[in-house]
Amino acid sequence: MLADYSILLIGAILVNNFVLVQFLGLCPFMGVSSKLETAMGMSMATTFVLTLASACSYLTFNYLLEPLGLGYLRTISFILVIAVVVQFTEMVVRKSSPLLHRVLGVYLPLITTNCAVLGVALLNINKNHNFLQSLFYGFGAAVGFSLVLVLFAAMRERLAVADVPVPFQGAAIGMVTAGLMSLAFMGFAGLV
C-alpha cells in the first residue's frame, strides 16, 4: 500500500517527470525560470493548483459526469474546474502576497492553460486512479515540475552572468540546457 503510493510519487517526480520526460508545462518552464525567486513562487503556485485541480477534477468526473453518462464532457469541464481553481488561487495570492502576485503576474493565469495541469487530470482518468491516487499523482507531478523549474532557474541565473558565445545567448542557451537536463532525467527510466 505505502509502497504503491511511493512508487506513484517517485514515478511522477523523476521517472515520468512531466516537464523533462513527458514535455508538459514547458511554457512556464522557459518563461519563469530566469530568476530563482520567481521560479520558487511559480513552483509553489503550481503545486497548489495541480494538487487541488487533480482532486477537483476527480470529484467532478466521478460524481457529476460519470453518473450522468457525460464522460465525453471531461475535457471541457476540467478546463472549467482548473480555470476556477487558478482564479481562486490568484485572488488569494493577491490578497496575501501582493509582491508574489506581481512577480507571478501573467504567469498565474497561464497556469490555466498549463498543459501539465490538464494532463494530470486526464491521466488520472485514463489510469483509473482512485481519489487518493489522483491526489498523490497530482502532487508528485507538481513536485517534479517544481524540482526541474528551480534547478533550471538556478542554472539560468548563473548563465546570465556567464560568458556565453553571442549566438547562444538568451533563449538558445536555455534550450540547450533544458535539452541536457532532459537527457539527464532520461537516466531515471527503469527506476520503478
Added chain:
Amino acid sequence: MRKIWDFHGGVHPPENKHQSLGKPINSAGIPPQLTLPLNQHIGAPAEPVVAVGDAVLKGQMIAKPLGLVSVPVHAPTSGTVVAIEDRQVAHPSGLQTRCIVIDTDGTDRWVEHAGLNDYRSLEREALLAHIRQSGIAGMGGAGFPTAVKLGVDPRQKPIETLIINGTECEPYITADDILMRERAAEIIAGVEILQHLIQPAETLLGMEDNKPEGIEAMLAASADKDMEVVVFPTKYPSGGEKQLIEILTGKQVPSGGLPADIGIVCQNVGTAVAIGRAVLRGEPLISRVTTVTGEAVAEPQNFDVLLGTPMRYLLEQAGYTPGRQQRLVMGGPMMGFTVPDPDVPIVKTTNCLLAPTVEELPPPPPAQPCIRCGLCAEACPATLLPQQLYWFARGKEFEKLESHNLFDCIECGACSYACPSNIPLVQYYRASKAEIVQLRRDQAKADHSKTRFEARQDRLQREAEEKEAQRAARKKAAEERARRAAEDGDTAEDPIQAAIARAQAKKAANAAGDQSDAESQRPAIAQMDPAQLAIERAKAARADAGEQSPEDKAQSHLSRLQERLAKSEAKLVASRNAGAEANVIEALEGAIEKLKPKLVEAEQALAAMRAEQSVQDSQPHALKANVEENAGEQADEQSGQKDAAQLAIERAQAARADAAYQSPEDKARANLTRLQDRLAKSEAKLAASREDGAEARVIEALEAAIEKLRPKLSEAEQALAELQAETET
C-alpha cells in the same frame, strides 16, 4: 603541547624573507623634511593643533583626534612646521590629503615626557586615554585605533583569550620577525600592559614555524611570564585575525562579528611594543620598524624609521637603484598596493616597502577567461566561493554578492594567487564592496530625503488648512456682524459707521504695522519663561474650549464694542430727533465718548494680531519649521538651545511689554523716534557706502530702504499729531 587547528584554504607563496633578515634593525636617521598625513589610521582624520611657523619638539602632539575612532599625530622629531596642506600620500588612489610638513632641525629635542611608573594602580579609563593620546593605531597593516579595540570593558564582556599576533605570514615582510628577535623584552612589557587592561584568562603568542630565531627569543623572554608561545605550520594568510583565532582556538568569528564577540582580542607585536613605550616611557608613536626589501635595493634590511620620512629617503639608505618600470609596493606582494610616487611618506601602517625588479615581481599578465577550475574556492581562507562572487561582481548582482557573504572577504589575495587565469579577483571584490556601500549610503539618504519631503508636505498642508480655517472664521464673524447690524442698527447710519470703522481700522493697522516689524510668533515668545508658557497654555486651552483663537476673540470684542457704539449713537440721534431732555443727550454723548477710545484700542489689538499673523505667514519656511518644531518641545529644553532668532524675539517681546505700559501717545512718540533713528542710521550708512565706493547693489538697497522708511515716518508723525489733537479735545 597545545592543540593547533587549521583553517580552510590558504596558499604557500615563496616566502622571500631571508633577504632582509641579514642585518639588525638600523635607525634610518632624521630626514630633512617629514610629511605627516592627518589620517594614518582607520576613522576620522586628526585635527591640526599647530600653525605654520610653529616650532615643535619631538613627541609633541601636532594634531588632536576628532571623534572616538581617531588618534592624534605627534611630531617625530624637533623642527618647524612649514606647511599644512594637501600632499600626496601612500594610497592606491594617488589622491592628496591634508598633511603637516615639518622641516627638521637635526637636534632631535624631546618634549617633556614621562612614563606612567605605576600603571597598575591607574584607572582603566585613564590608561586607555593615555594609549589613545599616544597615537597608537594597529601596526599590523589596517591601522585601527588600538584604544577603541581595547575599549571593550572586561567587566561587561569578559575576554577569555588575548592573542598576540607574531605571525607575519605575508612574503618579504620581516618587521615583526626582527622585532621579536631583537626586542622580545619590549614586546613582553607591552603584553603585560595589555593583560592588565583586558584581564584575559590566557595569553597566546601565535607564530609561524618559519621564524626559528624569533621563536627562540620569544620563548626565552616569556619563560617566566603568563604567556604561551604557540608555533604552527606556515601558511598564507594565517596572520589574518580571524584565521589566527581559528588556528589557535578552533573558534570561528561569526560572519559580520568581531573577535570580542567570542571573547578574544587580537593585537600585533608591533602594537604591543608601541603600547609598552607609550606607557612605560611616555613616548608616543613616532617611529616604527619597516622592512625595506626587493631586488632593486642593494642592502635589504629593517629600519627603525620616523613616521613621515619620505619613502625615497628610506630607500636610499638601503641602496636603491630604480630600474626600468620600477614599481614600489607598500605592504607585501599579496595585499600591498603600488605607491604612486616614491616621495610619499612612511605612515603608521607601513610595515614593508618592497622595491622589486620587473623580473622579480612582473606586472600581472592579462586576465584570461575563467575556466571554472575551482582553485580559488579551495584557496579561500574565509570559505567563500570566489568564482561565484566573481561572476556576480561582473554582472553587478549586488544582492547575490551580499547573500554570498562578500563582506566576509578579507581581501587576502589567496584566490587571485591561485587563479590560473590571472583574474584580479580581489579587485572585483573591492570594487563591488565599495559599490554596495555606496548603494547603502544612497538608500539611507533617499529614505532620509523621503522623510524630510513628507514632513514638508505635511507642514504645507497643515498651514493651508490653518489659513483656510482662519479665513472661514473671519468670514463668519463678518457675516455675523453684518447680520446683527442689519437687525438692530439704524440702516441709514450703518454704512457710514462701517466706513468710519474701516478707515480707523486701517489707520490703526498702519500704526501697528510698524510695531509688529520686530514682533514675531506668539508660541515662540511664550517659551521664554515657564510661567508665561503656563499662562499661554491655559489661554490656549481656554481658546480651544471656546473654539476661539485670540484673534477671533479680539474680533468679537471689537464687534461688540462697535455694536454698542452704533446703538448709543442711534439712541442719541433718536433722542435728539425726539427732542429729549438735555441731560439724557449729554449722558449719551458721554457714553459715546467713553466707548470710542475703547473701540480704537480693540481695533489696534486686532490689527496687531493680524499683523503678527502675516509676519508669521511670511516667515521663511526653514525658520518657521524650526520654530514650529520647538513649539512642541518642552520649555526647559528650549532654554538650553535658544538661537539667535529666538533671542531677537525675546528682545522684541521685552520691548513690547515696556510699550504696553505706555499711553497711546507715548507709544506713538516712541515709534516716531525709533523710525527717525532708523532713518538717520540708514542715511549715515548710505553716505558711508557712497564714500567707500561700495557696490551699486548695496547703495541701491540702502536707498530703497530709506524710501520705504520715509512714508512710515510721515505716517507716524500724523498719528502722533492726531493723538495729541484728541487728547487736547
Added chain:
Amino acid sequence: MFELVEQYPFFAAVLALVILGAAFGALLGYASERFKPEGNSIVEEINAILPQTQCGQCGYPGCRPYAEAIAEGEPINRCPPGGETGIAQLAALLDVEPIPLDAEHGEEAETRMVAYIHEEDCIGCTKCIQACPVDAILGAAKQMHTVISTECTGCDLCVEPCPVDCIEMLGEETTLSTWHWELPSENVDLIATDRDAA
C-alpha cells in the same frame, strides 16, 4: 422536465455545464469579495527604490506620484537621478526588461550633485527656500541663505527660481574617504607582450 433530460442527453450535458458554471461562478464571486486587495503596497516598494530627490524630472510632482504612475503602467525609465541602477532595480521588482533611460527627462549625473549658494550674491529673497522639496536651504528674508549640503538631494529645483542666479550645482569631489576601486577593465583580448611595451 426530468423526462426531457432523460430523453435528450444533449440537454443533460447543457444542464450539467450550466450548473457547474453557476456553482463555480458563485464561488469566484464570493472569493472576489472576500479577498479584495486593500491598499497598493507595490507603490510603496517602487517608491522605496526611487531616489527621493523629488526633482520632478520624470514629469510628476515628486517621487511618490511617479511610483504610483509606474504601478499604473508608466515606463520605468524616466528617473535620471536613479539612473541605470534604479531602472535595473525597478525592472527586477516588476519583472520587466530593463530599458535605457529616457533622454527626454534628463541624463544621469556622473557624480552626486549638491546645490551651492554663492553667498556674496544672495539677496535673501527666500524663493529657493520655498522651492526646496526637502527643506535643505536655511535662511530668512533679507538674510543670506545657505544649503545644508548633507540634506541636499541635488534636484536643482532651487536653481531656476533664484533671481540673481547665485545657486550653482557642484559635483562632489572624490577624496580619500570616498575613493574606491573600480572594476578591472575587461581586456581579455590584449596580448601580454603588447602591454609590456606600453
